[in-house]
Amino acid sequence: MRRTTLALSALALITTLGACGTTSSDQASTGNGGDGQSQSSGSEQTFHQISGLVSQTSNTMDGKQTVTMKMEIEGGSGAQGSMMSAMGGQTCQLDLAASEMSCDGAVPVVMTEKAIYIKMPGAAQSGKPWTKTSTGSAGTTGNMGQLGSMRQYSDIESMLPEGSSIESTEQVTLNGEQATKYEVVTDLSEVMSRSGNSVKGAYELFQKQGIEELRKTVWIGPNDLPMRVKTVTPKMEVMGTEVPETTTKITYSGWGEPVDITVPPADKVQGA
Numbered sequence: 001m002r003r004t005t006l007a008l009s010a011l012a013l014i015t016t017l018g019a020c021g022t023t024s025s026d027q028a029s030t031g032n033g034g035d036g037q038s039q040s041s042g043s044e045q046t047f048h049q050i051s052g053l054v055s056q057t058s059n060t061m062d063g064k065q066t067v068t069m070k071m072e073i074e075g076g077s078g079a080q081g082s083m084m085s086a087m088g089g090q091t092c093q094l095d096l097a098a099s100e101m102s103c104d105g106a107v108p109v110v111m112t113e114k115a116i117y118i119k120m121p122g123a124a125q126s127g128k129p130w131t132k133t134s135t136g137s138a139g140t141t142g143n144m145g146q147l148g149s150m151r152q153y154s155d156i157e158s159m160l161p162e163g164s165s166i167e168s169t170e171q172v173t174l175n176g177e178q179a180t181k182y183e184v185v186t187d188l189s190e191v192m193s194r195s196g197n198s199v200k201g202a203y204e205l206f207q208k209q210g211i212e213e214l215r216k217t218v219w220i221g222p223n224d225l226p227m228r229v230k231t232v233t234p235k236m237e238v239m240g241t242e243v244p245e246t247t248t249k250i251t252y253s254g255w256g257e258p259v260d261i262t263v264p265p266a267d268k269v270q271g272a
Contacts, residue, residue, distance in 0.1 A: 046180050048172075050164045053182065053220070053269050057156045057270070060224040064256040065097040075246030092118040093259035110263055130264040132271065159229060160218070161199045163190025172219070175251075179219045179227050186214045209236040225255050 040103045047053035071090045090105035103109040108119040154245040164186040171179045188207045192200055206214060213233050219227040228251045235245045 004166070019026075046168055046169050047182075048169070050160055050162075050166055051185070053166065053218075054156055054160050056224050057220060057226065061156060061226075063253075064225070065255055066093070066095050066251055066254065066259045068093050068254040068257075068259065070253070072249040072251075072253040073246055074249075075244050092260055095259050095261055098261075100261045100263070102259070110261065112263060117269065119264075123270075124130050126270070128268055129268045130269045132264075132269050156226070158199050158202055159216070160184060161186065161191050161203070162194040163187045163192075164216075174219050174227055175222075177221055177227070182218045182220065184216045184218060186216065188212055188214065205238070206233075209234075211236065224253075226252050228252065 045056075045109040047056070049235050069092045071092065090103050090107075090109075092101055092103040092109075093267045094101050101109075101111045106121065108118040110130075112135075114135060115133060117130045118133070120131065123131075164184050167183045167185055169183075171182045172179055174181075174257050186203075188203055188211060191203050192207060195203075201213075214234075215232050217228075217230040219229075221227045228249060233243075233248065236243055
């Protein structure tokens with residue numbers, strides 16, 4: 001897959017805005033109860049070493065240049081939790097070949113290699129509902145540094161870096177399709193000592209918070225493509241604000257299918 005900062009920047013920004021919230025439960029998502037009902041068979045092959053899982057999945061993803069991702073975050077409390085619930089889920093379409101992304105939800109976002117466009121609630125009254133920020137601006141760079149771990153959702157090598165290990169596997173049904181469910185633990189000390197700088201940056205914030213490991217659940221379909229990733233992030237402090245433990249879920253669909261991404265015209269963008 002063409003490695004790009006597209007998903008990193010947009011997803012980090014969306015998270016900063018609190019634009020992802022609790023939506024449907026796992027039971028409603030799977031149609032089989034919980035995070036997938038156990039079955040006797042799933043993907044054609046099951047991996048027990050993280051290197052084999054990453055290599056095979058990455059090779060398959062290389063042949064797909066488009067995907068749709070539904071984002072959900074469960075957690076938060078008080079005003080923060082209320083904001084997340086009000087914002088609801090965000091569904092993003094990615095075109096990796098064109099380096100473009102479009103996210104629909106309470107706060108629509110469009111991103112290209114050069115700029116992020118955000119449509120804030122109530123801004124339509126001005127006739128120019130979109131704001132534009134250069135992806136090279138200081139503010140955007142800061143968001144990427146603080147929330148760089150969001151890159152993992154479009155890059156399997158960042159999602160499951162060196163220092164991760166598979167604790168267990170299970171054959172399940174997810175959304176009516178067979179899949180292999182992997183429980184993965186990532187040792188942050190191992191990541192920082194063994195992984196490249198681009199991956200280290202995505203996990204640096206967690207280590208600075210004294211977090212020693214992160215846990216992920218990854219569902220891989222019989223076509224060796226990700227179907228869902230669930231990450232549990234321990235409680236930590238970000239920019240002086242305490243963030244409770246959160247569970248982030250990304251559900252993938254439409255690998256290789258056409259996507260519809262429209263960059264806002266200049267007459268709809270403030271300051272353009």
